[in-house]
Amino acid sequence: MHSQQSISQWTALAVMILACVNWVNAHTIIVYPGYRGNNLHTNGSVEEAGGLGSAYVNDTTIYPYGMQWMYPCGGMPTSTNRTKWPIQGGAISIQPGWFQGHATAFFYFNLGLGAIPPNMSNPMLPPFQIIGPSANPYPGTFCLPQVPLPAGLTVNVGDLATIQVIETAKHGAALYNCVDIEFALPEDCVKVTQDNCFNSSDIAFADIYEVNVTTSAAPPSLMAPGFTPISFVTLITMLFAGLLI
Structure with a gap:
């Protein structure tokens, strides 16, 4: 289970991915509690896809704009391994990346209920803005130490859900990422520390x-x-x- 892995492994994976995909113009990684998988992937052309965000061409799904542009979870299917997350809400740590040419972005945090949620229509927080150091892609980190459940929602240990994180650029285009969770008691979840939950000095909030x-x-x-x-x-x-x- 992902919950049994150390956050240092997640962080190392995120840093490795960012180092290896410098051709990607935009990216978002959920460092804590984790994410569905590596969807920092672009292939095919807009012409091949007929202008669609994704298309099936020559027995392969192509994403000419990149997988993360695809609703609801950046082109990734539901995980078979789930991360344990506290029943009263918990931390979420993000490497936001940057849209090439955009130094600001809005963030949204939603919850989808069930093993395979029919939608992600349960806001966990009001949207907020982050401001980066430049218009270039940037791998800084920010962390919200206590993201609550949507208002009025009660869950039980063992319930399944998906946390959706959306990053939008000033022109309105959005990146989608998800982590599939199993609600658990806090003591059964990966511990939140200053190593896996911190805010980079170069990222500001507005x-x-x-x-x-x-x-x-x-x-x-x-x-x-x-x-x-x-x-x-x-x-x-x-x-x-x-x-x-």
Whole structure:
């Protein structure tokens, strides 16, 4: 089981993959608790696929835009081995990578229920933005130490689910990655430490704003009346306090 593997193995695998696929323009790796598998893969051409994100050509599935662009889990099937994850929520650590030419991205964390979820329609967190050091692909890491279950959801030890992580660029295109989990008691899960859950100094977080369109059709600025900031710092504080669980 993945839960029996050390996180140092996950980290070493992630670093190795990043070192070996420098031709990839974008990538996301779920370092903790793990991910379905290596989908840092691009093959075929847009012409061969007829403009589709994936196509079956000459007995081979091609991904001209890369596997990670494919909903819901970056072109990867459900895992046969599952990672144990706490029944009250737990840590998620990400190597976000970067879209070539984009130094910012939005992140979404969703949960799909069951052995093979019919959808990933259960948000675990409000979306937030990360800001990188440049427009080049970047293998830094960020970690959320306590990601809660979706509001109102109760699970039991042994229940199966899938965590979906989505990274979107400023033009709206998205990368998808998943980890298939089995809910377990915290003591039966891989321990979270400073080695597998840390935030790189080069990655910053930013607020996302929402506008009340009933009060202002065209607000002059992001600080205009009707905008409510969602502070990532406040979010993390609430997570530690257990207010979102």
